[in-house]
Structure formats: structure tokens, C-alpha cells
Amino acid sequence: MTFADRRLLCAADDVAPGAMLRVQPEGLDPILVCNVDGKLYAVDDECTHAIASLSEGRLQGNIVFCPMHGGSFDVCSGKAKSLPCKQSLRTWPIEVSDGKVYLVR
Numbered sequence: 787m788t789f790a791d792r793r794l795l796c797a798a799d800d801v802a803p804g805a806m807l808r809v810q811p812e813g814l815d816p817i818l819v820c821n822v823d824g825k826l827y828a829v830d831d832e833c834t835h836a837i838a839s840l841s842e843g844r845l846q847g848n849i850v851f852c853p854m855h856g857g858s859f860d861v862c863s864g865k866a867k868s869l870p871c872k873q874s875l876r877t878w879p880i881e882v883s884d885g886k887v888y889l890v891r
Contacts, residue, residue, distance in 0.1 A: 794889075795880065797886055800887075803823060806819065806820040808839060808841035815831070818831040818841055820845055822862065828878035829859065830876045833854065834875060840853075855870050855871075857869060879891070
């Protein structure tokens with residue numbers, strides 16, 4: 787994967803506290819941007835257990851629940867928190883600048 791130092795994901799205001807937003811940057815798989823108590827995190831949107839979009843699940847605090855089988859992940863660390871999920875999600879480095887959320891490398 788190659789891209790410039792920063793890639794725009796969304797506006798920071800697009801993700802209210804306690805909400806999440808699925809974004810699809812060009813050339814990458816979908817990414818889930820989550821707002822946990824005013825701090826933004828980005829993880830892969832696809833559940834590591836089965837092909838399901840986590841954006842269709844629910845975010846409770848820092849835990850996202852898969853809509854298919856109810857497994858869960860910590861969006862801050864990417865770690866699987868409950869079965870049937872065992873494999874962690876990939877986390878993405880992001881920064882917020884001028885009201886916009888960027889994927890950084």
C-alpha cells in the first residue's frame with residue numbers, strides 16, 4: 787500500500803460521540819471511524835470472524851459488536867473481546883486537523 791503522508795477519511799463532525807462511520811478510501815478496504823468519548827479511532831470495518839461490516843453493528847463505549855454473531859472488539863486497541871472473534875482488527879493511525887480526519891503514515 788502506498789499513499790501520501792495523509793489521506794482524508796471524513797470530517798470530524800461526521801462522527802458524533804458514541805457513533806461510528808464506515809469510510810472507503812480509494813485503494814483500501816473499508817475503515818470504521820469510531821468516536822469514543824470525543825476521541826476518534828479507526829479500525830478495519832470487516833469482522834475477523836466472518837464477512838460482516840462492523841458499521842452495521844453497535845458501538846457501546848469503546849466496544850464494537852459484530853451484527854452477525856455478536857462477537858466484539860475494542861476499537862482503541864483492535865483486540866478481540868468476545869467469542870466467536872479471536873483475531874484482532876487492524877488499527878489505523880489517524881489525526882484530526884482543521885476539523886478533518888486523516889489516515890496518516
